Amino acid sequence: MDKSKKIYIKASNKYNSGYIDKAMDLCEESISLDIKNAASINLKGLLHYLKGDIDSARKLWKMNHQINNDGVSEKYLASTKSDESRLYTYEKAISLIKGLHINEALDLLEQCSESDYNYINVNNYKAFCYIKKGQYDKAMNSIENVMKIDKNNSMAKENKKVLIKCGVIKNKIDTKNAIYCLIGVLLIIAVTFGATAVV
Numbered sequence: 001m002d003k004s005k006k007i008y009i010k011a012s013n014k015y016n017s018g019y020i021d022k023a024m025d026l027c028e029e030s031i032s033l034d035i036k037n038a039a040s041i042n043l044k045g046l047l048h049y050l051k052g053d054i055d056s057a058r059k060l061w062k063m064n065h066q067i068n069n070d071g072v073s074e075k076y077l078a079s080t081k082s083d084e085s086r087l088y089t090y091e092k093a094i095s096l097i098k099g100l101h102i103n104e105a106l107d108l109l110e111q112c113s114e115s116d117y118n119y120i121n122v123n124n125y126k127a128f129c130y131i132k133k134g135q136y137d138k139a140m141n142s143i144e145n146v147m148k149i150d151k152n153n154s155m156a157k158e159n160k161k162v163l164i165k166c167g168v169i170k171n172k173i174d175t176k177n178a179i180y181c182l183i184g185v186l187l188i189i190a191v192t193f194g195a196t197a198v199v
Contacts, residue, residue, distance in 0.1 A: 002033075002034065003033055003039045004030045004033040004034035004040065004105065005030075005037065005039075007026050007029050007033065007040075008026075008027070008030045008037060008039050008040040008043070010026050011020040011023045011024075011026035011027045011030060011040065011043060012039075012043060014026060015043065015047065015149070017151075018126070018147060018148055018149060018150060018151035019150075019151060019152070020047055020050070020120075020149055021050070021150070023043070023047060023154070024044060024047050024048075027040045027041075027043050027044035027047070028044065031044065035067060036067070036068055038064055038068040038070040038072070039068075041060050041061075041063065041064040041068070041073065042064060042070065042072055042073055042076065043059055043061075045057040045058075045060035045064070045073065045076060046076070048060065048076075049076075049080075049116065049117055049118075050116060050117075050119045050120055050122075050149060050188065051118075051120055052087075052090075052117070052118035052120065052121050054080060054083055054084070054087065054117065054118075057076070058077060058078070058080055060073075061073035061076045061077045061080075062073075062077060065077065073074075075085045079115075080117070082115070082117075083115055083135045086111070086112050086114075086115055086117055086118065087117075087118070089108050089111050089112055090109070090118055090121065090122060091109070092108055093105040093106075093108035093109045093112065093125065094125065097125060097128065097129065098139055102129050102132045102133060103133075105125070105129055106126065106129040106130070106133070108128045109122055109125055109129065110126075111155075113126070119145070119146075119149065120146050120149060120150055120153060123142040123143075123145040123146045123156075124142070124143075124146055124153070124155040124156055124159065126138075126139075126142040126161045127139045127142035127143045127156070128139075128147070128155075128159060129188050130142060131159060131163065131166075132189040133155075136163060136166065136168040139159065139163060140160075140163060140168070141170075142159075143156050143159050143160050143163070
């Protein structure tokens, strides 16, 4: 297996593990090694698509179709035609949120959810709206949708912090750090009592 394909597999694994930015970097590296790697180009386009950058996604898929005669990218391109109206709908929803018209904004965001285009932003703002409405289970579902793709997403983390502050979800203790702290305390006690026993 050539290096470009190996890097594509790493990119795919990073994407599936929720590290979208690292996956994008790996796709770029893979493409720079082999412009004929259609899978890397399609994946990078998909990642842009999920982040809401339809222009970059289309450019990649168009390039892939032209250079590699790739049928998958052609299908992706065809499916983006209806997404321009979703971008307008999304922008209108954001405007409604700023005006505190949460119910109307949520209706528009639900329309945007009919496609995976702008998936991360749509789910982040759906979570925000659900929190404002007190529908915490739905908010958590939207947050989880984002974090499956982007574990480091700052807005999803902020939305999750709000749910923790509201007491909806418990703040999980990092067991590894808790064990280290416990061992540290036990060592201090042992050293203290060991030193006093010697005196």
